Amino acid sequence: MTNNVICIKWGTKFGAEYVNRLYHMVEKNLKLPHKFVCFTDNTGGLAEGIETRELPPYEDNPHIGDKGWRKLSLFNEKLADLEGTALFLDLDIVIRNDLTPFFEEEGEFLIVKDWDFPDDIIGNSSVFRFEIGKHPDVLENFYKLGNEIRHDYKNEQAFLSYEMKRKGILKYWDKSWCVSFKRNCLQPFPLNFFLEPKDPVDAKIIVFHGRPTPEQAYNGFMGKGGLRYVKPTKWLDKYYN
Numbered sequence: 001m002t003n004n005v006i007c008i009k010w011g012t013k014f015g016a017e018y019v020n021r022l023y024h025m026v027e028k029n030l031k032l033p034h035k036f037v038c039f040t041d042n043t044g045g046l047a048e049g050i051e052t053r054e055l056p057p058y059e060d061n062p063h064i065g066d067k068g069w070r071k072l073s074l075f076n077e078k079l080a081d082l083e084g085t086a087l088f089l090d091l092d093i094v095i096r097n098d099l100t101p102f103f104e105e106e107g108e109f110l111i112v113k114d115w116d117f118p119d120d121i122i123g124n125s126s127v128f129r130f131e132i133g134k135h136p137d138v139l140e141n142f143y144k145l146g147n148e149i150r151h152d153y154k155n156e157q158a159f160l161s162y163e164m165k166r167k168g169i170l171k172y173w174d175k176s177w178c179v180s181f182k183r184n185c186l187q188p189f190p191l192n193f194f195l196e197p198k199d200p201v202d203a204k205i206i207v208f209h210g211r212p213t214p215e216q217a218y219n220g221f222m223g224k225g226g227l228r229y230v231k232p233t234k235w236l237d238k239y240y241n
Contacts, residue, residue: 003032008038025094029095029096029099037080037082127207
């Protein structure tokens with residue numbers, strides 16, 4: 001079976017530099033034979049070696065907000081010419097260790113367990129793995145719910161988690177593999193004013209969700225009231241370069 005690392009970029013929120021950075025981190029940390037594929041509406045500026053495909057078919061619903069719902073288009077019955085296993089990665093993660101275990105772990109669908117929800121089901125879709133073409137019902141059920149979907153699900157990762165739970169295949173990565181920058185790296189108040197965020201030595205991936213963004217963390221960041229102050233996090237260069 002083919003191993004695929006995939007990402008998706010559309011619009012203007014993320015530039016080509018995000019894809020290029022992710023690609024170089026993947027190539028540095030994954031020795032298994034694999035393809036790196038970016039689904040995008042703009043191939044300009046992408047590094048040599050990155051395979052590109054058009055954005056998967058998706059019926060946009062402007063009434064439900066949150067553009068992240070487009071991720072569900074990856075569950076089309078056909079995903080361009082790809083087949084096999086796909087490891088999806090958000091563009092703003094940081095890879096700091098070997099990705100091989102993400103392909104070796106048993107299970108039909110694996111996702112990060114989200115940190116922000118008390119709900120024991122919802123995952124964080126920054127890093128998830130699935131079999132290409134095996135779950136078109138996920139996208140079909142999304143379309144069937146239409147505008148009503150936001151009554152029950154805050155975002156696409158909540159919907160996706162409950163869909164895979166319904167199918168009996170929801171499984172989470174080892175909690176030490178994917179950590180939250182703001183939950184696991186930031187120093188507690190008031191040490192955050194004096195110490196750099198911690199580099200989580202046992203983690204494979206650092207996930208940025210909400211604020212600070214990777215750029216804010218790298219350059220330094222002052223959140224509301226100063227309680228989430230972040231000293232410039234220059235050790236990120238170790239993984240970016």
